[in-house]
Amino acid sequence: MKALVDPRKCTACGVCEGVCPVEAITVTETIAEVSDACTLCGLCVDACEFGALSLPEAGARPVEDLESYRGVWVFAEWRSGVVHPVSRELLGAGRKLADKRGVELAAVLLGHRIEAAAAELLDYGPDVVYVVDHPELARFTDETYAASLVELARRHKPEILLAGATTMGRSFIPRVAALLQTGLTADCTDLDIGENGLLLQTRPAFGGNVMATIVCPNRRPQMATVRPRVMKPAVDRRNGRVEAVTLPERCFEHRVEVLQVIAETDETAKLSEAEVIVTGGRGLQKREHFRMVEELARLLKGAVGASRSVVEEGWIGPSHQVGQTGQTVAPSLYMAIGVSGAIQHIVGMQGSRIIVAVNKDPEAPIFDVATYGVVGDLFQFVPAFIRKVKEERGE
Ligand SMILES: Cc1cc2nc3c(=O)[nH]c(=O)nc-3n(C[C@H](O)[C@H](O)[C@H](O)COP(=O)(O)OP(=O)(O)OC[C@H]3O[C@@H](n4cnc5c(N)ncnc54)[C@H](O)[C@@H]3O)c2cc1C
Incomplete structure (x- = not known):
């Protein structure tokens, strides 16, 4: 399933090729061609001023094979080589969810020269720590971190993906959810597994006057962010393993250059x-x-x-x-x-x-x-x- 091109309207201007985040579009002399890498994100549709691109009708899209998704993942954030406390808190929450579902708990660590952070994470009880170590991940950018996490999630298909509602998480996790075409509940204050096995994501709504419990029944992974200090930190250490993962170079390409990082001094x-x-x-x-x-x-x-x-x-x-x-x-x-x-x-x-x-x-x-x-x-x-x-x- 991929975006559709109307040959009568396409002018081969190339705008769609430029906006496609997964490089699924190639423009020949006469027309834009869409490959199977298309994720149906719709960015090309929005960008085309000639209305030449469209997405297939929702009914025509394949229904997700939800059962093929297994495991609970925590995006592990770190700064200056040290794991951010929210990652430990999420691993504490993730362990309870994983045990209720009878699946593995994994931490995902992206960065460069992060062996110490990977070893530290093992102390917080994941069954596995997936590590992507690449020089382009030394500094955080939305593009590289989102592309790497999306690639990993497509390969391993976790059913639940949690991240901190930190400045970093708030910046790139919505992009991950959009690329994976799944739902995201931000700023959860409670997480649990319902009787039907779905992730129950609770957060304040309507100006904090009600607590809403949100589920994501039809898409995977079920994604949520949680603010620091909301969940209790993980305590159990187990014999988890570290798995180094190599990703394709396209995951590390970025249009935004970080010129300087100014540390918070206040x-x-x-x-x-x-x-x-x-x-x-x-x-x-x-x-x-x-x-x-x-x-x-x-x-x-x-x-x-x-x-x-x-x-x-x-x-x-x-x-x-x-x-x-x-x-x-x-x-x-x-x-x-x-x-x-x-x-x-x-x-x-x-x-x-x-x-x-x-x-x-x-x-x-x-x-x-x-x-x-x-x-x-x-x-x-x-x-x-x-x-x-x-x-x-x-x-
Ligand atoms: C969608 C939404 C999100 C919001 N998010 C936030 C948020 O994240 N954080 C937040 O704080 N607010 C938030 N607000 C605003 C919130 O509703 C309140 O308006 C705000 O918290 C009030 O701030 P305050 O208590 O400083 O002021 P006020 O409500 O004006 O209270 C001042 C208090 O000072 C007391 N006081 C006055 N003089 C003295 C004195 N001399 N000695 C002792 N006491 C005195 C008064 O009795 C009064 O209780 C949000 C509102 C909305 C709609």
């Missing part, structure tokens, strides 16, 4: 890994007052968080936002200063071990999730608290 932006977070809300009234929150965070050796209102006011950058459209965090201590506790904020921080809320409104919803609540004026409480901490430390 330590406070590393919210998802912080043990202490002090978050400021609109109750602080203006940017200058937000400095109190920054000072308290510094004193407690923590990171600075922000509600979306504060980010929208421009008091601090979006990398500090906690909540549904920001980051999910679960520190040991979360202090919410002048934050009302809208549901969209709460879904991002309710996993914190101790929550301290400071708000002058005793009815503020933040108190519903707070371990300790201070009903009072933050402009009195925070300076006094800062003074007390300094006093205790003899500063």
Whole structure:
């Protein structure tokens, strides 16, 4: 099954050849020809201004042989040679799913000179770690990572494919789902196997007011992303194996060149890994007052968080936002200063071990999730608290 070319409309202009991500189109002097490598992604159809390309009717397409897909896969992310914590968390979740399905759990590692990361991954319980080591994978690009993961998935046919809802995962996993022509549920907070063997993918919907459980019954793999710190990290080590995989060179071709990687220097932006977070809300009234929150965070050796209102006011950058459209965090201590506790904020921080809320409104919803609540004026409480901490430390 492949895209169809109408010879009466095709002008052999070559645009379709340029947009085809799998190089399935060759343009001769008179017409575009589509090979069997076509994945029916439809990019050529959208790009053709003459309407010469079309996809076969849905009914004419072959029904997927769902039973031929087996196994649970986790895309393993790493940075500077170290496995990202979300990969360990996904392997923990993946192990439960794989055991329920009675199938293998695999981790997929893409990069260059990544032997140490592959060895580390074995500690987190996969049955196999597929490793693609290539110089072009040393730096992340959407094109190379997507093409490599797609090629692997086409060869091995996993039934479930999980990835972190990190900057990297959010960037290229939708492309993988599109190329594999399957569904993707982003930002899941729970994963399970239903009675019919399908992956149950639960995530907040309608502004966080309901939890939706989504299934992907007709396509494979069933794909989901999960935010860091939502799942419990894997604990079991077993005698897994590492399998080096060689992919065709076309997987490493890319149109985008990474010229420079600028490391995140703002330590406070590393919210998802912080043990202490002090978050400021609109109750602080203006940017200058937000400095109190920054000072308290510094004193407690923590990171600075922000509600979306504060980010929208421009008091601090979006990398500090906690909540549904920001980051999910679960520190040991979360202090919410002048934050009302809208549901969209709460879904991002309710996993914190101790929550301290400071708000002058005793009815503020933040108190519903707070371990300790201070009903009072933050402009009195925070300076006094800062003074007390300094006093205790003899500063
Ligand atoms: C689709 C969608 C996604 C969203 N995603 C996010 C998200 O990711 N993160 C997020 O945070 N929000 C998100 N929001 C916005 C969210 O609904 C709220 O509007 C926002 O969280 C409110 O921010 P806030 O608590 O700082 O401000 P407010 O709701 O204005 O609360 C300010 C609080 O400060 C208190 N206060 C005022 N003065 C003082 C004082 N002197 N002392 C003590 N307390 C005081 C008030 O009593 C009040 O409770 C989203 C909304 C939508 C629709």
